[in-house]
Amino acid sequence: MECSGPDTGHDFFVPVETEIKLQFLEDLGDRAFRSALRNAVGPVIPRCLRRHLVSTYYDTGTRDLAARNCTLRLRRVGDARTQTLKIPMKAVSGKNIGLQTYHEFESPADGQRPDLSQLAVSNKVIAWLRQCEPALKPVFTTDIRRTIWLVQQNVSQIELAWDRGDIQAEGRVEPVNELELELKSGSRSDLLDLAASLVEHLPVRLGDATKAERGDALAHDQDPVAVRSSALHLPGKTPISDAFRRCVADCIGQMRANERGIRAGGNPEAVHQFRVALRRLRAVISTCRDIVDEDVYAHWQADLRWAHQAFGRARDLDVLAGATLAPLQRQLPEDRDIAAFAQLVAETREQAHRQARSAIEEKRYTLVLLDIAQRLDAADWGRRSAAATAALPAREFAVARLQRRFKKVRNLSEKWSRLTAAERHRLRIHVKKLRYMTNSFASLFPTRVTRYFQQGLERLQDVLGALNDAWVGRQYVQDLTGVAIGSGSLTETAALRLRALFAGWHRRGIADCDQQFDTAWRAFAAQRRFWKT
Template identity: 35%
Template sequence: MPNEIELKLRISSTDLSRLRHHPAILAALTGRPVTRKLTSIYYDTPQLALLDAGISLRVRRMSGGWFQAVKAAGHSLNGLHQRMEWEDIIAAGHPDFSKITDPELTRIFDDPVLRAALAPIFTTEVQRTEWHLAWDNGDQVELALDLGTLLIDEGGERHPGEPISEIELELKGGDTVRLFDLALALQQDIPLQLENISKAQRGYAHYRPQPPAIVTARRTRLDRHGRASDAFRQIAQECLAQLQGNQEMVLHGQDAEGVHQMRIALRRLRSAVSIFGDSIDRKCALPLLAEIHWIDGVLGAARELDVFAAQTLPPMLLHLHGHPGLLQLRARADDARADAYAAVRAALPSPRYQHLLLALGAWLEGNRWHEPGSAEPDVLDIARNMLGKRHRQLLRHGRKLAKAQPEQRHAARIAAKKLRYTAEFFASLYPGKKTQPLLRPLTRLQDVLGELNDIAVTESLVRQLAGNRPGRALDEALHLFAGWNASNAMHRLEDMEQVWRKFSRCVPFW
C-alpha cells in the first residue's frame, strides 16, 4: 500500500522551453527525458458511488500496455498531494477486479451491482515528458510535464472539457522537502502556481460542481503527551489549510467572508510563531513573516471596505435614505472596494505570493523553522506558560477599559485576540467543560473590541473616501458619520463593561 507524495504546479504554455532547459533540472538529471502519450480513463457509476466512497479508479494506456490504479482519498496542502495508491499491470483496457486485494477496497469492489454500473466518466489525454532527478543525499524525484486535454464521457461520446498544462513532482525516495526546494528553484525563473486540485477532481467537477466555500479554522486536536515541535507543525499546517481553502472564494466567489477568513488564517499563523517563539529560528522566520505582513495588508484593504460597505453604511442609508453625501460615499466606496479586490485577485496568483506558499511549505516540511540546539519542551509546558502569559497581558490592558483611551483599547483587543488564538490552539489538551466557560466570554470580548476598532477604522476610511475637498454634501456626511460613530461607540462601551466583568471572573482552565 504505497503512499504517493507529489507536488502539483500549473505552468503556462509560454514557459515550457524555460522549464526544459532549467539549470535545476539539468544539474540533477539522470538519463534522458522520456516523452510518451498517456490515455487515462476514469470509471465510476452514474451516481458517482466511488467518489462518495473517497476512491478513484483509473485505467491507463501507456507505452503499449495497460495499467490500473486505485487511489484512496488523501489530502492536499501547498500543492502537495498525499494519498494511498495501488497500481497494477492489467491485460486489457477495462478494470480488472482480481488485482484489487486490499480488504478495505474489496468490500467495495466485490459488490456485483457496483461492478455492473461502472463505466467511463471522463478521460485525460496527455503528452507526458518525464525527467528522473537524483541528488547525492539520496533524494529522488520524478518530474512529469503533462500537456493535453480533459475529455468528458457522456452518452458514449467524449466531449472536450478543459486543457491540461501542469507539472507533477513525485517523490521517489528521500525527504519531502526536496519537492519544495526544487519547486522554489524553478519558480525563481518560471511563474509556476500551486495546484491543489487533481485531474480526477477536475473531471468530477463536471458532474458534481463544487462552488467555492468558506473554510473556517478547524478545531486543533493535539496529543497531550506530544512534543512542542509536532504541535507547532500541526497548527501551522492547519493555518495554511484555512488560508488556501478560502482562495477560490476570494478569486471566483461572491462571499466577502473569504477575505476575512484568509486574514484570520494569517493572524493565527503569526500567533503560532509567537507562541512557540523560543523554538523558532528567527533568522529563517523573519523573511516569511515580512511576506505574510505584505499579503495581509493587501487583504486588509479589501476587508476594511467590506466592513464599511456591508455593515457600517447600510444602517445609515436606511435611516437617512437618499442623503446625497452618503450616496456619494457609497459610490466612492464601491469603486475603492473594486480596486482593492482587483489588487487581491492580482496578488494571489502572483509569483510573489506563490513563492511565499512554497517557502512556507519548505520551512515546515524541512523543519527549518526549528532553532538548532533549542530545547524540546512538552506541549503541555508550552500551553501552561503561554496561556498564563497571554491571560496576564489581557488583564493588565483591560483595567478600566470602558474609560480607556483608544490606544489602550487597541492594545486590549490585540491581547484578547492573542489569548483566544492561544486558547483555541491548546483547548484540546483540556476537558471541554473547563475550556468553554472562558472561551465563550473571551470570544464575545474580542467581538466587542473588534466592533470598537471597526468604528475607529471607519472614521479614517470615511475621511479618505471624502478627500481633501469634499464639498457640502460630503461634508455633511462626515458630520453624520461622526455622530453615528459616537453613538455606536457609546453602546459598544456599555456592552464591553458587562462582557469584561464576565470575562474577568472566569477561572483559567490551565
C-alpha cells in the first residue's frame, strides 16, 4: 500500500520540538564527560536523571513515513508506554544546518501497537495516518540508556541528554553515543550557543542523522549515497536578504547530506558533491558580499576556504585515477610501470580521503556551521550600512550581478586562443561562479529561457573543467613519479617514460578541449540572457 501523504499544516496549537544532536567521535567515561561539561556550562552541574528507553519505530512496507521525514514510535520507559508522531517543520536555517524542528504529538499507549486515534492531530493528518495504518509494521528498535540534565543557558532552559545504546534492525546493530540538546523554553540562539560550547570542550561533531533516519537506513541495509543539488525555489518578491539565507541553507544542506558518504569511505562522488556544495556556498557569500558584515564575511570565507582545501587533493586524485589512469591501464594491462604507479596513486588517494574525512570531524568545521546557523537564525550577519540594498527584491539584485559576471566571461572567452594558462584558469572560475549564481536565482526568471542558458553554461564549464583536470593531472604525475623514484618503486628511466606517456595523454585531452571550447562558447553566446527578458 502506498499513502498519498499529509498536508502537515495545522490550524491549532501543537507542541514543537527543537533540538540539536552532537555525535561523539570517541568513547568518553562519566568522569571525563562531567569535567568537560563543567567547562562548557559552568562549575555547578544540575542533578541528573537516568532513564532506560526502549523504542520501536513503525512504517509501512513502502516507507511512506520515512519518505516524508515523519516518525512514529512506541516507547517503553519502565512500565509506562507512550506513542509519538513527529512531523518536520519547514525552516530556512533549520535541519539543513543542524537544527531539527518538529511538530511533536504524544499520548499514552496501552497496547503493543500504536493507537492512532489517541493522537491529537489535525483531520488531514489523521486521515493520512489511517490510510497508512493497515500497512504499519515494526521496522527497527532502539535501546538507549539516557542521562538527562536540565541546563540554564542565559534566558533559556535546555534539556541535555546523553544517549548511549544501540539501534537494532534485521539482525544488524549500530551503536549510539550522542548528545541531544532540546530547547524547552527560550531562544534558539541560546541552544546554538550551548552546542558551540560543548563542541569546544568535548570530542563531538554535529549529528548528520536522527535515530529514525539511521534506523531506517540500517533496516534497509542502505549505504550512504552522494547527493546532488536540487532546484531552489525563491518566491517572486523575495528580498535579497531572505534569498541569501535560503541559498546558504540549501548549500549547507547538500554539504551535510554528503557527510555520511564521506565518512563511510569509498564514495568519490560524495566527496565531489560536497566540494560542489562548498563552492556554491562560497560563491553565494561572495555574490552577496555587499550586504554581509565585513568581519562575518572574512570569518566565514577563511573557514570555508580551509575546508575546500582539505578536500581538493582527494578530488584531484579521484579524477586522475578515474579519468586518466584507468583508461591507460585498460589499454596497457601488462605494463608493470603503470601498475606500480597506480598502486602509489591508490595509496596517496586513500591518504587524501582520510584527510577529507578528518576535516569534517574537526571542531573548526562544526563551529563554522553552528556560527552560520546562529547568524542566519538571528539575522545577525548583515552589514548595517547596506540595509537598503538587503531589502531589494532578489531579482533586481541578481540582474546587475549576473550581467557583471557575464561580461567577465565574455571578455575572456572572445580572446580564448590568446589566453595564458592563468587567464584560462580565471575564466573557469568566472564561468563556475556565473553558473552557481544562475542556479541560485533561476526560479526568479522565465523557466524556458533560463534552462537553455543553464545548459549552455554547464557545457562550457564541463570543457573548462576537463582542461583544468588535464593540467592538474600533469602536475600530480610529475610530483608522484618523483616520490616513486625516491621510494625505489620506480627507476628514473621508468618515471621519465611514464611522464612522457601521461603528457601525451594530457596533450591530447587539452587539444580536444581547445576545439570543444570554441563550439561550446559559440552555442552559449547565442543564448538569450535570461535576466534581460
